[in-house]
Amino acid sequence: MEPQLFAWGANSYGQLGLGHKEDVLVPQALKDVSCKCRDITSIAGGGGHSAVTTGTGQLFVCGGNKDGQLGLNHTEDVLHFTLCTALSGFCVKQVACGWDFTIILVGSGLVLSCGSNSFGQLGLPQISGPCLIPQKIESLKEKVVSVAAGLRHALAATDRGVVLQWGTGMASRARRASQGKALPLFLTAKEPCEVAGLEGVKVKTVAAGSYHSVSLTDEGHLYVWGSNKHGQLVSRDIFLAEPKKIDTQCFSHEKIGAVWSGWTHLVAQTEAGTVLTWGREDLGQLGRRAGHQSPESAQALGLCCNTPASVPCLNGASQIACGSEHNLAIVGK
Known part of the structure; x- marks a missing residue:
């Protein structure tokens, strides 16, 4: 056909x-x-x-x-x-x-x-x-292997595994959260600027949400930074000014093979094929039943679903894509 x-x-x-x-x-x-x-x-x-x-x-x-x-x-x-x-x-x-x-x-x-x-x-x-x-x-002198675009910022990963970011789209939220502390240069750069805090890791893929950024390393680890308003960064902070590694315990210690980002939610697939989702869920964008989280943990973060959880019907998906607040997946042959 x-x-x-x-x-x-x-x-x-x-x-x-x-x-x-x-x-x-x-x-x-x-x-x-x-x-x-x-x-x-x-x-x-x-x-x-x-x-x-x-x-x-x-x-x-x-x-x-x-x-x-x-x-x-x-x-x-x-x-x-x-x-x-x-x-x-x-x-x-x-x-x-x-x-x-x-x-x-x-x-x-x-x-x-x-x-x-x-x-x-x-x-x-x-x-x-x-x-x-x-x-x-x-000004991007090195060979790039992956790019991503947020609402008003962009990312690139080079073949050396370095991540660069540019665009000031995340800066106003960063300033509100920083309480007068100086911001890392890459949050206010208008040309590619190396993301501080990823020294010692090699990034192979980048993704972006409206006000956050994601990197996947060659060892299968996820690093996230930016706005955490909806728990999409698996943190209790409202904003992460520098990359933070998501604890592998969140993924049952499985290595991540791929990651996608909507505006305020994330989807990851482990190398074994398990698909997990987390972040904003008010429009069903996590593909799980509402109220998955305990009321206590939901309350601690406002209205977030900040724990990655698997969506079994998506396991083994061959392709996944995130829109702003929706997703598509191809599962099976």
């Missing part, structure tokens, strides 16, 4: 690629996708825009574009998936969509960005206004 691309949900910017701006309540197949669906290797969504990458390294984009986040050299919304021709000389490996910007990792390990730079989220301090064509982040 020929694979198909389906889209559904909010569509006020044309981000579903269906040729209109009406919300779509049930998954609808895209009929006229300019790339063949069987060639699509990954899909990503941002605040109001979408992106797909193909096996040949092309990037197709659609949706909201008022800050040039589609990289098409204009600011009109785009209702169908359209090839980003500005990247024709590159082989796109990964794309991460933030609220109003896009981070693009290409095969050579270079990173490019486009869209709004009002919080320094493009990593291009020389650009003040919106950036309509993807620009290389020249």
Whole structure:
């Protein structure tokens, strides 16, 4: 059976690629996708825009574009998936969509960005206004292997295992929580800045929520920092200014093989295939029954579900994706 691309949900910017701006309540197949669906290797969504990458390294984009986040050299919304021709000389490996910007990792390990730079989220301090064509982040000198985008901050992991962060999206929450203490430089940087506190570990994958960041090391450990308003960092602090390792006891001492982040919740899969979720749960985004936590521990953190717990029906999932407050998974063949 020929694979198909389906889209559904909010569509006020044309981000579903269906040729209109009406919300779509049930998954609808895209009929006229300019790339063949069987060639699509990954899909990503941002605040109001979408992106797909193909096996040949092309990037197709659609949706909201008022800050040039589609990289098409204009600011009109785009209702169908359209090839980003500005990247024709590159082989796109990964794309991460933030609220109003896009981070693009290409095969050579270079990173490019486009869209709004009002919080320094493009990593291009020389650009003040919106950036309509993807620009290389020249200050990223090392080869990058993984990128992630939060609401207004971004992350990259290099092939040496170092993590860099830029964009000031987390800074106001950090200042409120720091009570006058100096903030680590990477929380206020407008170009890639090494994340302090990860010395001695090698990170292979990064993920980001709206106001938090996550790193997965090659030894299968998770480090988290940023806002903990919903218990997503498995801590009793409201904000972690520096990375903190999540105790392996939380995962029954199993190594983590993959991690994904929504805006305020996290999903991890162990190397053995167990899937665990934690963080905000008011909209069912953890996939568990409400009230899983004891009232005492829930009260201690406000309205959080700060203990990773497994979701057995997802064990062995071959693919998982997090939206802002929802998830998708492929389980079984």
